[in-house]
Amino acid sequence: MKITKSLFRFDLVTLMPEMFQALTDFGVTGRAFKSGVIEMHVCNPREFAKDAHNTIDDKSYGGGPGMLMMVEPLVKAIEFIKEKQHKKGLKGAKVVHMTPRGKSLDHQLVRELLKEDSLIIIASRYEGVDERINDWVDEEISVGDYVMSGGELPAMTLMDCMIRQLPGVLNDDESANQDSFVDGLLDHPHFTRPELYRGLKVPEVLMSGDHEKIRIWRLKESLRETWTKRPDLLAERLLTKEESRLLQEVKREQEQDPYN
Incomplete structure (x- = not known):
């Protein structure tokens, strides 16, 4: 430019x-x-x-x-x-x-x-x-x-x-638009090569090439990060229907496996 x-x-x-x-x-x-x-x-x-x-x-x-x-x-x-x-x-x-x-x-x-x-x-x-x-x-x-x-x-x-x-x-x-706090949520987790490191794998959805599934996964993980580490941010934010649904999934998963 x-x-x-x-x-x-x-x-x-x-x-x-x-x-x-x-x-x-x-x-x-x-x-x-x-x-x-x-x-x-x-x-x-x-x-x-x-x-x-x-x-x-x-x-x-x-x-x-x-x-x-x-x-x-x-x-x-x-x-x-x-x-x-x-x-x-x-x-x-x-x-x-x-x-x-x-x-x-x-x-x-x-x-x-x-x-x-x-x-x-x-x-x-x-x-x-x-x-x-x-x-x-x-x-x-x-x-x-x-x-x-x-x-x-x-x-x-x-x-x-x-x-x-x-x-x-x-x-x-677009990097600035996806930073933490830009939309009131923490950023989702990121991964790069190698695909497998000491038994730790990159989530399969990120390797799928399905952009809609990736978008949903990232939004859900962003909500998970925020709910776990900065719940005060969620209290100040008006969630969309999709975000509310995904956040409920996150809470249910946490109740079923609180150590994960």
Whole structure:
């Protein structure tokens, strides 16, 4: 696919721009950047520090452990990015802050963010950020209920999830449509050669060449995986008649042989 214009633009506010080479230089995302599907621009808030030491953190008012990122360098970085975008005729980008207290990242949120043309992502560090930054933030996003050393890896997680959904990024666009969570279910099991390995055989239906039987088997196994490992997903999903019937089969089979 020939790209004449990038499909999405990311602007990163980060103290560690080198970390993002993991995305730009390798794998599926690396190919997307090289082909021009994606643009990425990095802005280091140290460039907007006031003193000769480029200080961007300070102690918290009221005491407490650790240091906080100061609000002014971050705000100036955001404003600098938005001014650059304005000069290029781009509309105002949504500002996202990667933080443990944010909305949990899931596939639905990825799809919502892809309705934008660009994102400004703040990858903060230290103990936290001056609370006043939220006047410049549109959305807080979390990648899980745990604490990391900084927002760079969560930012890359978000970017990877978004990039693989863009047309032309994967060699087969249908791969993205069949990923886990895309339709609210976990993906079905996959098999490749050899057909027999240490007594473990590939399911015969997958060797049959009967596309309808394969489709039903995959749907049923997808329901089985979801029911067994993430039943909460089924509680949130409106099942079709076919899915309801297959799920009932899965439950009956599990009752008959709970260890299988």
